[in-house]
Amino acid sequence: MTKKALLLENIHNHAATMLANHGFTVEVANGSLTRPQLQQKIAQVEILGIRSRTKIDRLLIAKAKKLKVVAAYCVGTDQINMEVCEANKIKVINDPFSNTRSVAELVVGAMIVLLRRLTEKNKLLHEGHWQKLTDGYELRGKTLGIIGYGRIGTQLSVIAENLGMRVIFYDKEEKLAYGRAERCQNLETLLPQADVISVHVDGRPENKQLIGKREFLLMKNNAILINTSRGFVVDIKALADCLIQGKIAGAGIDVFPDEPKNNQDVFICPLQKLPNVLLTPHIGGNTIEAQEKIAQRITNKIIEYLCKQ
Structure with missing residues (x-):
């Protein structure tokens, strides 16, 4: 048979x-x-x-x-x-x-793109507008806050530290810190310190909208949020509102609460067309x-x- x-x-x-x-x-x-x-x-x-x-x-x-x-x-x-x-x-x-390395590298790329505001500069040049401004930042010396210190979080921690970043992390479980990374006891401690926040939690139900309006209000006004974990972990509507209000400076999102089932379906999201937002179609592990x-x-x-x- x-x-x-x-x-x-x-x-x-x-x-x-x-x-x-x-x-x-x-x-x-x-x-x-x-x-x-x-x-x-x-x-x-x-x-x-x-x-x-x-x-x-x-x-x-x-x-x-x-x-x-x-x-x-x-x-x-x-x-x-x-x-x-x-x-x-x-x-x-x-x-x-x-795919651990692939996801970690996407996060590093997103950090550079967003800190240098490359999404906006690329769009303007394609439209024929030359705006040479000094409005970007280096990675070096910035604080990266990692939420979820598992396989990808620890890999990112090592790469970021080698790029000159200070690394802090939060995980519900007790985890060994890599290099000079510092463990935070809760999100309330991590979020106000971080220039870039990268989310790497799993899909358990209690992680639904782990990052919402309350958490955005704890972040720096110039903070960058990156999510390559699960789409439902971040409240996308609250994120869009905070970006529009200037409460945070940018976002890189690779996963979404509602994703198309195939490449022919239309994608609709509140983050579309917002400045300094990098959207990728769930390709973190797709190298x-x-x-x-x-x-x-x-x-x-x-x-x-x-x-x-």
Whole structure:
């Protein structure tokens, strides 16, 4: 009988090649599927590969009579009902390490772009306006506040310190500080000190709107906020209001509460067209190097697991 795998959301082609070499018939989709489409497809496959857009819940698993593995070709598994998968003896595989550097580097790039106000300068030049002003800042000597001191937060901490930044961080759990980084006891201590705030928390429900109006009012008026963690962690409407009012100086946002399901959908957000705002389409981990590593590592885990069954 033919073994089938379904890979969604533009997973790197290494994964399909590796599975095909191990006898699987592989179907690939560049975007996520509609709910009815996925309900139909999932009934026929042993392996389902997804990223962050596809939600795996109890009703979907009920249709998955042949499913053995759900592979999240990304860091988190917030989109998967882990308890239901475990109850149905479906193995969930992810890779929390392969895109760490990619996300950290995006944050560094965003810090430079926003501190130098490059989004505005680029737009003006493309429109034919030459405005040579001294209104940008160096990274060196600035304070970076990291919220969530896990894999990405610690990697960013090391890079930022080597660029001459002072690093402070807050994490609910006790964490070993890297280099000269200083731990803050709470957000109330961290936010007023930081020139740049970068958010790296996980998807647990209590992190919903962790950064809202109250937190923005604690920040410096020239602070920059960067979020590459989860879309629901920042109150986007409150952020837009604070940017318009000049309460903070800029923002770099890579994740959003409501994201398009594919590249053809229209994206709408209150932050659009605001000055000194860098918006990126959830590409923190989307470098060629990271996606190749994720495809290879996760597919190897799938093959290793199935070989033991």
